[in-house]
Amino acid sequence: MSGPEPTRRATPGEPLDRETNRWLGVNALAAGSVGVLLSRPALVLAAVLGVAFGAYARAGGPPDARVSLSREISETVSRPGESVRVTVTVRNEGDSLLPDLRVVDGVPEGLTVVEGSPRHATALRPGKAAAFTYEVRAVRGHHTFAPATVLVHGFSGSVERELAVRAETPTTLDCTPELVVGDSLPLRTQTTPFTGRVVTDTGGPGTEFHSVREYRPGDPLSRIDWRRAARTGEYATLQFRPERAATVALVVDTREEAYRAPDPDSPSAVERSVTAAGEAFTSLLATGDRVALAAYGPAEFWLPPGAGDEHRASAREALGTHRAFAPTPGDDPFFPGIRLRRLRRRLPGDAQVVLFTPLADDYVVNVARRLDAYGHLVTVVSPDPTAGRSDGQRLARVERSLRASTLRAAGIRVVDWPPTGRSRPPSPVPAGGGRREPSGGDRAPPVRDGRP
Numbered sequence: 001m002s003g004p005e006p007t008r009r010a011t012p013g014e015p016l017d018r019e020t021n022r023w024l025g026v027n028a029l030a031a032g033s034v035g036v037l038l039s040r041p042a043l044v045l046a047a048v049l050g051v052a053f054g055a056y057a058r059a060g061g062p063p064d065a066r067v068s069l070s071r072e073i074s075e076t077v078s079r080p081g082e083s084v085r086v087t088v089t090v091r092n093e094g095d096s097l098l099p100d101l102r103v104v105d106g107v108p109e110g111l112t113v114v115e116g117s118p119r120h121a122t123a124l125r126p127g128k129a130a131a132f133t134y135e136v137r138a139v140r141g142h143h144t145f146a147p148a149t150v151l152v153h154g155f156s157g158s159v160e161r162e163l164a165v166r167a168e169t170p171t172t173l174d175c176t177p178e179l180v181v182g183d184s185l186p187l188r189t190q191t192t193p194f195t196g197r198v199v200t201d202t203g204g205p206g207t208e209f210h211s212v213r214e215y216r217p218g219d220p221l222s223r224i225d226w227r228r229a230a231r232t233g234e235y236a237t238l239q240f241r242p243e244r245a246a247t248v249a250l251v252v253d254t255r256e257e258a259y260r261a262p263d264p265d266s267p268s269a270v271e272r273s274v275t276a277a278g279e280a281f282t283s284l285l286a287t288g289d290r291v292a293l294a295a296y297g298p299a300e301f302w303l304p305p306g307a308g309d310e311h312r313a314s315a316r317e318a319l320g321t322h323r324a325f326a327p328t329p330g331d332d333p334f335f336p337g338i339r340l341r342r343l344r345r346r347l348p349g350d351a352q353v354v355l356f357t358p359l360a361d362d363y364v365v366n367v368a369r370r371l372d373a374y375g376h377l378v379t380v381v382s383p384d385p386t387a388g389r390s391d392g393q394r395l396a397r398v399e400r401s402l403r404a405s406t407l408r409a410a411g412i413r414v415v416d417w418p419p420t421g422r423s424r425p426p427s428p429v430p431a432g433g434g435r436r437e438p439s440g441g442d443r444a445p446p447v448r449d450g451r452p
Contacts, residue, residue: 106146176320
């Protein structure tokens, strides 16, 4: 059995007329019938007048409405949490009086009205205009205002005309967060030949002592063990652990399954993942690593590995406004296997992968394990979207814990980010890059020989 027919709505350039079912004359006909039965001429006369008015209302067609709309916002570029004032002006461009005009502005999905109302009702003479204002709270992303919905009624109110009116100039709001330097990311020993901060197991120039070998002509004087030479008369060369740069790909799980939150008022796991990825991106660049950024979801995004201020600016713009990282799920078609193959082809062979995901389903566990099988050292940073005490929430929490255990058993590091108590992503290492064995709260195993 087919479901209910969806409600039709007007589109720009195509108005929609509908009857309001007012003034059908039912009451008047009932009064006339009672008047005839009771032989009350006055009641019959009133009924005749009521029927006549009902006939007038039914005969009245939709109002001839020509309406224009302009919209101004106080800021076109804002930061998350700031209030943005929106001013809407509606004008009667026709030659007829519009006695009942109602406007509902097209507030973008994801923006919350914090002051005033995007709805307005007025009457407009030909050539006249009316304005109203309201404020929205900016959230991360690129937001485009939709056409306003305008309802116009004539004097009888029996028929209404619905219009979808675009603003004279398209209205957009870009909200891009600042990328702050977060705690050092717990990198593993998969590195590039370039100097960086990841300590290797080979000897050479560096800062941490590694071994002593026989002196060879041409060795730098600064690396000769002069104490040993003074004591024994034999020359030897000191070797240190070189620090190499890493290539790190930050991958954010942006599938619809990842848009989960502990409660309606909390940020989604995708929102928290984007925040964590931004901090990690800045931190890695600051320590000399090359960083890539990708989205694993319906909307595709890939920023190749790079370094420098321009690379950082590109990541900030992408995390702030690209639709792949939108605050709400998109409606693009998604083919997970194809998307994973494209990601794998783009990853350099020496790249580590940091996957930001709430571990909301079993499929993402398979993604992490396949990336690990392709030779990339994988770290999972997992914002926890489970909370509450209902049976369903408890079950979701247990399932997520089992997924994390499965990854750890496969040798993949998992860093858990609880839903409460920490507004910033955790790090198993202290700020500044010093390495330590992570605490039990981080639940990330120590690194030995490039593997947990």
